[in-house]
Amino acid sequence: MMKKFSLLLTGILGFALVMTSCNNQGKGTSNGALTSNAAERVYVAPGEHDEFYAFISGGFSGQLSVYGLPSGRLFKVIPVFSQDAEKAWGYNEETKPMLNTSHGFVPWDDSHHPDISQTNGELDGRYVFINGNNTPRIAKVDLSVFETTEIIEIPNSGGNHSSSFVTENTEYVVAGTRFSVPVPQRDMPIKDYKGNFKGALTFISVAPENGRMDIKFQLMMPGFDYDLAHPGRGDSHGWFFFTTYNTEEASSLLEVNASQNDKDFIAAVNWKKIEEYVNGGGGKKMATNYAHNVYDESTHTATSTMKKEVLVVDPLEVPGAVYFLPTPKSPHGCDVDTTGEYIVGNGKLSADLTVHSFSKMLAAIEAEKFDGDAYGIPILNFEDVLAGTVKSGGLGPLHTEFDGEGNAYTTFFISSEVVKWKVGTWEVVDRQPCYYSVGHLMIPGGNSRKPFGKYVLAMNKITKDRYLPTGPEVTQSAQLYDISGEKMELLLDFPTVGEPHYAAGIAADIVKARSKKIYNLSENEHKYGIQTDADVRVERNGKEVHIYMSMIRSHFNPDNIEGIKVGDKVYFHVTNLEQDYDVPHGVSVLGANTAELLIMPGQTESFVWEPKQVGVWPFYCTDFCSALHQEMQGYIRVSPENSNLDLSWSLGE
Amino acid sequence: MKFVFRSALLLLSLIVLSCGGKEEKKKEGFSVERQKSQTEQPKSETEAPTTKASERIELNNKGVGPITDLTLNDEIDQEMATMGEGIYNQMCLACHRVGKKFIGPAPDKILERRSPEWVMNMILNPEGMVKEDPLAKDLLIEFNGSPMANQGLTEEQARAVLEYFRTL
Numbered sequence: 112m113m114k115k116f117s118l119l120l121t122g123i124l125g126f127a128l129v130m131t132s133c134n135n136q137g138k139g140t141s142n143g144a145l146t147s148n149a150a151e152r153v154y155v156a157p158g159e160h161d162e163f164y165a166f167i168s169g170g171f172s173g174q175l176s177v178y179g180l181p182s183g184r185l186f187k188v189i190p191v192f193s194q195d196a197e198k199a200w201g202y203n204e205e206t207k208p209m210l211n212t213s214h215g216f217v218p219w220d221d222s223h224h225p226d227i228s229q230t231n232g233e234l235d236g237r238y239v240f241i242n243g244n245n246t247p248r249i250a251k252v253d254l255s256v257f258e259t260t261e262i263i264e265i266p267n268s269g270g271n272h273s274s275s276f277v278t279e280n281t282e283y284v285v286a287g288t289r290f291s292v293p294v295p296q297r298d299m300p301i302k303d304y305k306g307n308f309k310g311a312l313t314f315i316s317v318a319p320e321n322g323r324m325d326i327k328f329q330l331m332m333p334g335f336d337y338d339l340a341h342p343g344r345g346d347s348h349g350w351f352f353f354t355t356y357n358t359e360e361a362s363s364l365l366e367v368n369a370s371q372n373d374k375d376f377i378a379a380v381n382w383k384k385i386e387e388y389v390n391g392g393g394g395k396k397m398a399t400n401y402a403h404n405v406y407d408e409s410t411h412t413a414t415s416t417m418k419k420e421v422l423v424v425d426p427l428e429v430p431g432a433v434y435f436l437p438t439p440k441s442p443h444g445c446d447v448d449t450t451g452e453y454i455v456g457n458g459k460l461s462a463d464l465t466v467h468s469f470s471k472m473l474a475a476i477e478a479e480k481f482d483g484d485a486y487g488i489p490i491l492n493f494e495d496v497l498a499g500t501v502k503s504g505g506l507g508p509l510h511t512e513f514d515g516e517g518n519a520y521t522t523f524f525i526s527s528e529v530v531k532w533k534v535g536t537w538e539v540v541d542r543q544p545c546y547y548s549v550g551h552l553m554i555p556g557g558n559s560r561k562p563f564g565k566y567v568l569a570m571n572k573i574t575k576d577r578y579l580p581t582g583p584e585v586t587q588s589a590q591l592y593d594i595s596g597e598k599m600e601l602l603l604d605f606p607t608v609g610e611p612h613y614a615a616g617i618a619a620d621i622v623k624a625r626s627k628k629i630y631n632l633s634e635n636e637h638k639y640g641i642q643t644d645a646d647v648r649v650e651r652n653g654k655e656v657h658i659y660m661s662m663i664r665s666h667f668n669p670d671n672i673e674g675i676k677v678g679d680k681v682y683f684h685v686t687n688l689e690q691d692y693d694v695p696h697g698v699s700v701l702g703a704n705t706a707e708l709l710i711m712p713g714q715t716e717s718f719v720w721e722p723k724q725v726g727v728w729p730f731y732c733t734d735f736c737s738a739l740h741q742e743m744q745g746y747i748r749v750s751p752e753n754s755n756l757d758l759s760w761s762l763g764e
Numbered sequence: 765m766k767f768v769f770r771s772a773l774l775l776l777s778l779i780v781l782s783c784g785g786k787e788e789k790k791k792e793g794f795s796v797e798r799q800k801s802q803t804e805q806p807k808s809e810t811e812a813p814t815t816k817a818s819e820r821i822e823l824n825n826k827g828v829g830p831i832t833d834l835t836l837n838d839e840i841d842q843e844m845a846t847m848g849e850g851i852y853n854q855m856c857l858a859c860h861r862v863g864k865k866f867i868g869p870a871p872d873k874i875l876e877r878r879s880p881e882w883v884m885n886m887i888l889n890p891e892g893m894v895k896e897d898p899l900a901k902d903l904l905i906e907f908n909g910s911p912m913a914n915q916g917l918t919e920e921q922a923r924a925v926l927e928y929f930r931t932l
Contacts, residue, residue, distance in 0.1 A: 629916065632854060644857040663858040664913050666867065688858050690916040738909040763866065 152593065153603045155182040160623075163555045163616050165568060166225045166239050166252075167589065169193075170610025173220045175241055175252060180555070180566055180616060181591055183605030191250045191259045192220030192243040196706035200259075203708055204682070204717040205637075206406070208415035212246055212264050213400045221245045224275055224339075224613040228317070232279040232344050232560030236621035238322055240275040240284045247271030249286050249315060251322060253408075255625045260408070263324045264401040266421055267294045267311040267331075273340040273445075277317070279348045279560070283327065283382065286313040287353050291334035291360075294423075295399065304362040306486075308334035311423075312353060314382060323405070328389050328422045330380065330433070333486040334360050336369070337378070339444050339510075344560050345451030347469040349383035352454050356441040358485070369441065370460060374493065376435035376485070377445055377456050379472060384432045385424055393429070394422040409636045411714050427487045434476060435485055437493040438465050444510035444551075448519065448534050449560050453498055457508040457521065464508050464521060466537065468498035499537040503530045509550060510613075512557030514564040514594055520557075522549040522569060529569055529592065531599060543599045545590060548572040554594070555616030563618050567592045567599065570611035577604060587611055628692040630713030639684035640715035644668055649760045656681045656758070662696045662710065663688040664737040666762065667730070670745030674758035677722055677751060683708075683730075686715040697733030700747060707733045722749040817902035818869045821877045828896040829885030830919065836880055840930050848921075848928030855915040856925065862932055867910055869903070872932035880926055887922040890914050 155161050161179025169176055173193030177186045190200035194210070201210045201218055210216055220243035228238040239252040247265035252258065265271055265286045273287030291308040293299055299307070310332040315324050335355040343350035358375045361368030388394070399421045406413040426433040440458030442465070447454050456465040475495040482492045507525030514520070518540065521530050527548050531541040551570050555563040569590045578586050586606035593600040632642065641647060641659050647668045650657045656679050661668045667685075675681055687696050689712040699707040700720050708716040722728065732743035750756045826832060852860075852871075859867035874883055886893050886900060890912035893900035904911065917925070 643853040645853055661858055665910060666858075668858060688855075689913055690855065691914040694913070737911055 149600070149602045153181040153183065153591065155179065155184070161619055163563070163566070164619050164622055165553065165555075165589075165614050165616045166227070167570070167607055167614040168222045168225050168241060168610075168612045169608045170223070170587070170612050171221050172609030173222050173243070174608065175222060175225055175239065176608040176611075177257065178589075178605075178607075179619070180568065181602065183589070183591060183603050185608070187257060188608055189252055189257055189259060191241055191252065192217075192222055192248065192262075194218045194706075197709065199706045199708050199716060199718070202706035202718070204719065205412045205715075208413040209259065209262055209404045209406060211404055211415035212248070212402045213266070213417070214246060217246045219245075220248065222250075222609075222612075223272060225615040226276050226284070226558070227615045227617055228281040228322075229277055229279055229559055230281070232348070234556050234559050234561075234615075234617045234621065235281075236617055236625065238281075238317075239615060240277060242271050242274035242286060244271050244289075247286065247288070249275045249284060249324065251284075251317075251324060253322070254622050255627050256408070257626070258406070260406045261322070261324055262402075262404045263315060263326070264403070265311075265313050265326075266399040266401040267292070267296075267309070267329060267397075267423075268313065270336075273312075273337040273353050276340050276342055276351075276558075278342045278351070278382075279344055281317045281319075283314045283316055284324065285340055285342070285351055286315060287337035287340050288312070289336050289338060291336065294331060295397070301362050304334060305360040306334070308360070310335055310337050310355075312337060312351075312378075312380065314385075324403075326401075326418075326421055328385065328394055328424050330385065330424050330426055332378065332426060332433070333358075333488070335375070338442070341445050341447045341454075341558060343447055343451050343469065344449070347447065347451035347454075349381060350469075351380045351382050352445050352447060353378040353380065354438065354442040354445040354456060355435075356443075374437040374439050375441055376490070377438045377442065377454060377467065378488075379434045379436055379454075381432045385429050388429045388432070389422060389424065394424045396420050397423045408630070409634055411630070411635065411637045411640070411716065431476070433488050434472070435488055435490045436467050436472065436496050437482070437490060438467070439463070444508075446511040446513075446519075446558065449513050449515050449562065451560075453534060455511045455519070455521075457510060459507055459509055459524070461508065462503060462506050464501035464503065464511070464532075466498045466501065467496045471498065472496045499535075501530075501532050501537045501539065503532070503539055503542075505530050505542070510552055512552055512554045512567065513562055514554055514557065514567075515562035516564065518594075520552060520554065520567050520594070520599075522552045524548055524550065524572075529567065529599065531594070541598045543592060543601060545569045545571055546577050546588075546604070547575060549590075551611075551613040553614040553616050555618065557616070563616070565593070565595055566602075566616075567594050568614060568616065570607070570614065572610065574606075578606060589614075629690055630711055632686075632688065632690055632713040635686065635713055635715060637684075637686070637715035639682070639717060640686050644688070647760075647762075649674075649758050651758055654679050658683050658760075660685045661688050662686070662698065662732070662743075664694065665732070665739035665743040667698070667732075667743065667745045668762040669760035670762050671748075671764075672745070672758075672760045673748040673750075674756045675722060675747055675749045676754055676756075677725060677749060679722065681720045681722065681747075682717055683720060684715060684717045685710055687712050689713070694736060695734050696736050696743070698730060699733055700730035701728045709734060722747075725749055725751055817899060817906045818865070819877070820899065820902075822882070822899055823877070823879050825897070825899055826879050826881035827885035827889075827900070828892050829889030831881045831884040831888065834880045834884065836930070841927055842931075844924050844927040845931045846928075848924035848926065849931075851917065851921050852925050852928055855917060855921075859910075859913070868907055868912060871929045874929050883926055883929065884919070884922045886912060887915075887917055887925060888919065 163180040194201035247268040251261040268288040270289035272289035294309040336357040357369035438456035440461035442456035443459040444457035505523035687710040
């Protein structure tokens with residue numbers, strides 16, 4: 112009975128498939144309809160690899176997730192700003208310093224805009240940078256290991272949102288403040304905001320040889336909200352563009368008070384000019400306090416250094432370095448096309464997009480055609496810099512990316528759609544609905560000189576009925592569209608981690624080739640690491656006990672430890688002696704007030720255990736490692752505080 | 765039934781232990797272990813009808829892997845052996861101990877039972893050996909299914925480890 116039914120069903124399905132595939136021949140695609148072979152085009156067969164990596168921000172999870180495109184499969188969640196018990200990030204002794212700030216240990220943040228490092232304006236796949244919005248920080252993820260290896264705190268900032276975008280040769284990663292704040296921070300009435308708060312735009316240099324970040328200078332701008340940013344490229348390389356809103360400088364009820372001005376600004380910053388000024392001794396050193404955290408791959412350990420000084424630049428002291436381009440309706444996204452000529456202001460309270468021309472901007476500056484100034488910064492005439500307007504018919508434009516074929520794609524939040532338009536003629540070519548309320552979109556390489564094209568990924572804020580319900584909180588999602596034809600085609604919906612704000616995509620081959628398989632044991636310089644089983648030992652220093660332990664399939668050495676006492680502070684320093692691909696081991700002990708360790712081949716990690724109860728407590732491998740994984744276990748004996756039992760340890764004796 | 769018995773025994777031993785306090789507590793523990801080993805013995809008898817894989821002598825078996833032909837000099841290269849010892853201590857010691865069966869077999873006198881090619885292939889290609897070499901398969905079973913880890917040695921390093929084995 113059942114069999115017959117399923118046979119029938121298969122028949123109908125098969126027939127339907129044949130029919131639709133016939134129907135589809137030469138027809139092109141209709142708006143919003145799912146083409147019959149969409150599944151085929153996102154299907155990556157078992158054992159095959161995806162064509163692109165997509166690094167999607169985890170939003171309020173604070174992390175960065177790694178997906179494959181076109182399949183939408185999740186490979187890894189890279190912990191960045193939030194503790195992650197699965198990987199001991201922010202729990203083990205090695206990575207706790209990564210989450211240190213001038214406000215102490217901060218176990219969470221809101222991660223927004225990943226951006227991949229570039230060389231000559233093209234994605235080079237070395238690093239992904241991402242901003243922490245709440246307690247302003249910029250993180251660097253090293254794509255040879257897919258781990259966060261550096262986090263720098265941004266002083267004088269609040270709501271680090273127009274971040275973390277890189278210049279053409281990764282000279283700088285830029286962090287602009289969304290919320291202006293008193294600089295330096297001080298006790299003052301909130302109502303005195305206007306004219307007194309500052310908006311810091313921070314330029315962080317990235318060392319070409321090792322990627323080390325350092326704040327080169329902070330440009331102290333008027334107290335607006337600096338919302339998003341993108342660097343110039345090609346001819347406009349050397350400039351950086353920031354959208355602003357709240358040029359009203361309201362400090363309360365912004366949803367009304369920050370929407371009073373018909374036009375806010377895009378700030379055009381000539382960073383090369385400021386760099387020269389700074390290199391020539393310009394700027395003022397200001398006392399401050401911020402954390403710079405670096406993870407060292409050879410010691411497998413992070414260190415946090417508090418920095419006490421930052422170089423600040425007053426824009427008025429560098430004539431010709433900063434201009435304001437009037438841009439309608441509280442612009443949100445600030446996007447620069449592949450040639451660097453067009454700067455798109457996505458006026459989020461508008462139906463239209465405003466596109467400025469870089470060459471016209473230069474001409475207007477040359478001719479000194481200014482329409483007044485804001486706090487001494489020249490304002491250019493709207494008409495003088497305007498290249499064109501995209502009359503889309505949509506509502507609430509947010510972000511734009513480019514395919515390298517002369518087309519731009521813009522998301523519209525309120526009308527919930529992606530609109531495709533032509534750069535230069537500004538005509539709308541196509542529009543496709545998003546489900547629902549799309550924020551950013553991403554074309555692999557779509558904010559570089561050379562996009563890879565092929566797909567656009569729309570990231571949605573709301574999914575409502577699109578997936579199985581999971582109580583009041585439902586998943587966020589991304590939607591993949593094929594953009595290889597004239598019309599966009601929706602291929603796939605897939606759920607995402609946290610709120611996917613922005614993403615960065617890159618051809619997988621560029622990253623794959625550099626991906627590390629193991630950490631070399633002979634290069635392990637961890638302070639408590641061991642190079643051989645002969646170095647296994649347990650040492651007592653007062654109430655502190657250090658266990659130098661090794662792990663390999665399928666045992667710990669030592670696996671029997673005695674002589675620990677209640678009140679001791681016991682450090683497990685565990686080295687994974689494996690040198691084979693994909694053989695991590697995990698470890699934890701009963702009652703540990705912290706996360707497990709997850710240790711890669713050749714790596715050492717440490718956790719602290721403060722036993723409170725007398726007894727014999729088991730520890731075991733938490734990551735299934737071999738046929739004898741269940742045997743990978745040990746015991747640690749805890750005696751009363753006044754016990755005279757000497758330390759002893761053994762394996763197989 | 766067995767479980768109930770064991771639990772009871774455990775409970776008993778726990779009670780005794782907690783009463784014993786800081787002092788020795790060997791006796792109860794011992795009796796439990798003795799019972800275990802008794803149940804294990806008949807098993808191993810039925811499983812070992814022929815010579816153990818680790819004691820078999822197969823000097824003509826070259827194994828499966830990158831090493832197909834290797835002639836050893838009569839004289840041991842001491843420098844190479846010293847280097848090999850260092851590599852052995854870092855990469856192998858966790859499972860192989862000289863003079864005793866540990867996680868894996870002892871490396872001393874290995875060339876009385878194995879060809880030099882076989883030893884190097886076992887180091888360089890353990891996954892392939894366990895799949896394709898009958899002796900390596902039997903060894904895996906003899907050593908409780910504990911797989912030989914591929915420690916990523918180069919041919920040169922594996923050769924040095926072999927030279928060290930000759931000194932043992």
